[in-house]
Amino acid sequence: MTEPTTEPRPTLEVVAARAGVSRATVSRVVNGGAGVRAPLADKVRQAVEELGYVPNHAARTLVTRRNGAVGVIIAEPEFRIFSDPFFERQLRGISRELTALDSQLVLLWAESPGEYDRIASYLGGGHVDGALAFSLHDDDELPALITRARIPTVFGGRPPARQELAVPYVDCDNRGGAREAVRHLVSLGRRRIGHIAGPRDLMAAVDRVDGYRDVLIDADPALTSQGDFTEEGGARAMAELLDRCPDLDAVFAANDLMAAGALRTLRERGARVPDDVAVVGFDDVVSVAGATEPALTTVHQDIEGMGRLMVRLLMRLLDGTDGSVPESVITPTELVRRASA
Amino acid sequence: MTEPTTEPRPTLEVVAARAGVSRATVSRVVNGGAGVRAPLADKVRQAVEELGYVPNHAARTLVTRRNGAVGVIIAEPEFRIFSDPFFERQLRGISRELTALDSQLVLLWAESPGEYDRIASYLGGGHVDGALAFSLHDDDELPALITRARIPTVFGGRPPARQELAVPYVDCDNRGGAREAVRHLVSLGRRRIGHIAGPRDLMAAVDRVDGYRDVLIDADPALTSQGDFTEEGGARAMAELLDRCPDLDAVFAANDLMAAGALRTLRERGARVPDDVAVVGFDDVVSVAGATEPALTTVHQDIEGMGRLMVRLLMRLLDGTDGSVPESVITPTELVRRASA
Numbered sequence: 001m002t003e004p005t006t007e008p009r010p011t012l013e014v015v016a017a018r019a020g021v022s023r024a025t026v027s028r029v030v031n032g033g034a035g036v037r038a039p040l041a042d043k044v045r046q047a048v049e050e051l052g053y054v055p056n057h058a059a060r061t062l063v064t065r066r067n068g069a070v071g072v073i074i075a076e077p078e079f080r081i082f083s084d085p086f087f088e089r090q091l092r093g094i095s096r097e098l099t100a101l102d103s104q105l106v107l108l109w110a111e112s113p114g115e116y117d118r119i120a121s122y123l124g125g126g127h128v129d130g131a132l133a134f135s136l137h138d139d140d141e142l143p144a145l146i147t148r149a150r151i152p153t154v155f156g157g158r159p160p161a162r163q164e165l166a167v168p169y170v171d172c173d174n175r176g177g178a179r180e181a182v183r184h185l186v187s188l189g190r191r192r193i194g195h196i197a198g199p200r201d202l203m204a205a206v207d208r209v210d211g212y213r214d215v216l217i218d219a220d221p222a223l224t225s226q227g228d229f230t231e232e233g234g235a236r237a238m239a240e241l242l243d244r245c246p247d248l249d250a251v252f253a254a255n256d257l258m259a260a261g262a263l264r265t266l267r268e269r270g271a272r273v274p275d276d277v278a279v280v281g282f283d284d285v286v287s288v289a290g291a292t293e294p295a296l297t298t299v300h301q302d303i304e305g306m307g308r309l310m311v312r313l314l315m316r317l318l319d320g321t322d323g324s325v326p327e328s329v330i331t332p333t334e335l336v337r338r339a340s341a
Numbered sequence: 342m343t344e345p346t347t348e349p350r351p352t353l354e355v356v357a358a359r360a361g362v363s364r365a366t367v368s369r370v371v372n373g374g375a376g377v378r379a380p381l382a383d384k385v386r387q388a389v390e391e392l393g394y395v396p397n398h399a400a401r402t403l404v405t406r407r408n409g410a411v412g413v414i415i416a417e418p419e420f421r422i423f424s425d426p427f428f429e430r431q432l433r434g435i436s437r438e439l440t441a442l443d444s445q446l447v448l449l450w451a452e453s454p455g456e457y458d459r460i461a462s463y464l465g466g467g468h469v470d471g472a473l474a475f476s477l478h479d480d481d482e483l484p485a486l487i488t489r490a491r492i493p494t495v496f497g498g499r500p501p502a503r504q505e506l507a508v509p510y511v512d513c514d515n516r517g518g519a520r521e522a523v524r525h526l527v528s529l530g531r532r533r534i535g536h537i538a539g540p541r542d543l544m545a546a547v548d549r550v551d552g553y554r555d556v557l558i559d560a561d562p563a564l565t566s567q568g569d570f571t572e573e574g575g576a577r578a579m580a581e582l583l584d585r586c587p588d589l590d591a592v593f594a595a596n597d598l599m600a601a602g603a604l605r606t607l608r609e610r611g612a613r614v615p616d617d618v619a620v621v622g623f624d625d626v627v628s629v630a631g632a633t634e635p636a637l638t639t640v641h642q643d644i645e646g647m648g649r650l651m652v653r654l655l656m657r658l659l660d661g662t663d664g665s666v667p668e669s670v671i672t673p674t675e676l677v678r679r680a681s682a
Contacts, residue, residue, distance in 0.1 A: 028462065035458065035459075035461055035462025035463075035465050035466070035490070036462075067463075067466065067468070068459070068462070068463070069463055069468070079423050079429045079432050079433065079436075081423075082420050082422075082423030088420045091420050092420065095420075095450060095452055099452065099456060102459060103459075104449065104459050104460065104462075104463045105449070105450045106447055106448070106449060106463070106468075107447070107448035107449075107450060108445065108446070108447060108448075109436060109446045109448060111436055111440065115440060117365075117376070118409070118443060118444075118445050119445065120376055121369065121376025121377075121409070121445075122376075122408075122409070122410055122445045122447070123376075124376040125376065125408065127408070127410070127447075127468040127469075128468075149376070
C-alpha cells in the first residue's frame with residue numbers, strides 16, 4: 001500500500017511564481033494554451049513538470065471549460081432587440097458574470113429560423129463550452145436543435161411545457177408577481193380590473209394572464225386585451241379596453257412598456273391616473289417605470305441578477321460529474337408602489 | 342505519361358444524390374463534419390470515396406473556411422450601441438452577406454480593454470475563420486492584438502495611420518463627402534460656415550474636419566466646435582457656436598445625430614432653418630435625417646452596402662493563395678438635398 005503524501009500539492013500560484021508568469025497564463029496553458037506565446041507556454045510547462053503540479057479543479061472542468069467561451073443564442077429578426085431595456089440588462093448581467101470567470105461572451109445571431117441548422121452546427125463544433133438561449137416562443141424549434149447539439153445549455157425564461165426538455169432555466173415568478181399586482185388593485189377597492197396581455201406564445205405572458213385569473217376567477221373576458229410587449233401595442237390595447245368597458249377602473253399591463261403605452265392612451269382620453277384608472281406594470285425597468293407620468297407602480301424582478309444566475313447555473317452544469325441537471329431557478333418578484341396605483 | 346481523364350469530375354450534387362442527402366450536408370462533411378449525425382456522415386464519406394470526388398474549391402478554401410463562421414468584434418462598454426442606427430445597419434449588411442454564404446455571425450463582446458486578451462485568445466483558438474472589427478479609436482490596442490492572433494481581418498473604418506497594419510478596411514470617402522457638403526453651403530452664398538466635429542480619436546471624424554478645411558482654408562477656428570457623434574453633444578456644440586459666433590449662417594455637422602441636436606438648439610434660440618442658418622449632416626441615416634424638422638440635407642453613404650463589402654473583402658482574404666492583402670475599399674458619398682440647406 002502506498003503511503004499518502006503529506007507534502008502539500010503545489011498550487012497554481014507556485015507554478016506561476018516558478019515560471020515568472022501570471023496565474024491567468026498558467027491557467028491558460030493548462031487549459032490548452034490558446035493565446036499564449038510559445039516561449040511563455042514552454043516555461044509554464046517546464047514549471048508544471050518540475051513541480052509535479054496537478055490542477056486542483058476536477059479533471060472534468062478542464063475538459064468541459066476548454067474553450068473558455070459561452071455562446072448566447074439570439075434568434076430575433078432585429079438587432080434592435082439590444083435597445084430593449086429588459087434584454088440589454090439581462091445581457092449585461094451575463095457579460096459581467098462571464099468576465100468575472102474570464103470566459104468569453106460569444107453572441108450567435110440568427111435572423112430567421114432558416115439559420116438554426118447553422119447555429120446548431122456551430123454549437124456542435126466545439127467552439128463554446130455551453131450555451132444560453134432566450135426568447136423561446138411556443139413553436140420555436142431552437143430548443144430541440146440545441147438539445148440535439150448535446151451542448152450544456154441554460155434557458156432564459158421557462159420554455160413551453162410541451163417542449164419537455166431536460167434543460168434548466170432561470171425565470172422570475174411571473175404568475176406570483178401577477179397575482180400580487182392584481183391583489184394590490186383589489187385592495188385599493190378597484191372592481192373593474194382589466195388586463196393587457198403579452199404575446200400568447202411566450203410563457204412569461206401566459207403565466208401573467210394565469211396570475212391575473214388566479215385572483216379574478218370570474219373576470220369578464222372583455223376585460224382582457226391582447227398586446228405584444230411594445231409601447232405601441234399597449235396603447236392600442238388600452239384603447240380597445242376603454243371602448244369595450246368604459247367603466248374600467250384599473251388595468252394590469254403584462255410589462256412596463258405596454259403600461260407606458262396605456263398611460264399615454266389614458267392621458268389622451270382625459271382619464272386621470274390613478275383617480276379614474278389605476279395602472280400597474282411588470283418588470284420594473286427603471287428607464288421606463290421611473291420615467292412615466294405618473295411614475296409606474298410595477299412588479300420588480302432582478303433582471304441583471306437573472307442573467308448572472310444563468311451563467312452560474314451553466315457553470316454548475318459544466319462542472320457536474322454525475323450528469324445530473326441542476327434545478328431550474330425561479331427568482332422572487334416584489335411589488336414596487338409608485339404613483340400610478 | 343498519364344493521359345488526362347476526359348470523364349467529367351463528379352460534382353457535389355452527384356455525391357449528394359448518391360448519399361441521399363442535401364448539398365449542404367455533403368459540404369459540411371467535406372469541411373469537417375460538424376453538426377452532421379454519424380450515420381449520415383458515413384454515407385457521405387462512402388459516396389465521396391466511391392465517386393472519387395475532389396472538392397472543386399481550392400484546397401485552401403477548405404482549410405481557411407473550415408468553421409463556416411466569422412467573428413465580429415465589438416469593443417464598446419454599452420450593448421446599446423446596437424440601437425445606434427449606423428451600427429445596426431452595418432451589422433445588418435454583414436449578417437445578410439454571411440447568411441448568403443451560409444456562414445455564422447459570431448459577435449465577440451468586450452466591455453473594456455481589460456478583456457482584449459481574452460478576445461485575442463478566442464480568435465487565435467481557431468473558432469472563427471476570420472474577423473471584422475469596428476470602432477477603432479486612435480489609442481486602441483485591439484487592432485494590434487487581432488493582428489498578433491494571425492487571423493484574417495477586415496476593419497470597418499480606416500484605422501489610425503500610426504497603427505500601420507497590413508489589414509484592409511472598408512470606409513466611405515469621409516473627406517470628399519465633407520468637402521461636397523461645405524462646397525454646397527458655399528454655393529448657397531453662406532459666408533460664416535461652422536463645423537460641429539466628431540470625436541477627435543476617430544479617423545472618420547478627423548477626415549471630415551479635414552474636408553471642411555480643404556474648402557475653407559482660412560476658416561476662423563472659433564467656427565469649429567467639438568461634438569461626440571450624439572444628439573446631445575450636437576445640441577451643446579451648436580449652442581457654443583452660436584454664443585461665440587452669433588453671425589454664423591450655416592453649419593456642417595459631422596453626423597446626422599449631431600445635426601438633429603443642432604436643429605433643436607437652433608429652434609430653441611429662434612433661428613430659422615435654412616433662412617437664418619443652413620444645416621448639413623453626414624451619414625443619411627433615414628430614421629434621423631428623414632425625421633428632422635426641416636428634413637436634413639446630408640451626405641449619403643451606403644452603410645448596409647459597406648457591411649456587405651467587409652464580408653466580401655474578408656472572403657477574398659480567406660480564398661487568396663498568394664498571401665497578398667486585398668486593397669481597401671473607399672466607397673463614394675453623395676450629397677442628398679432636403680430642406681435644411
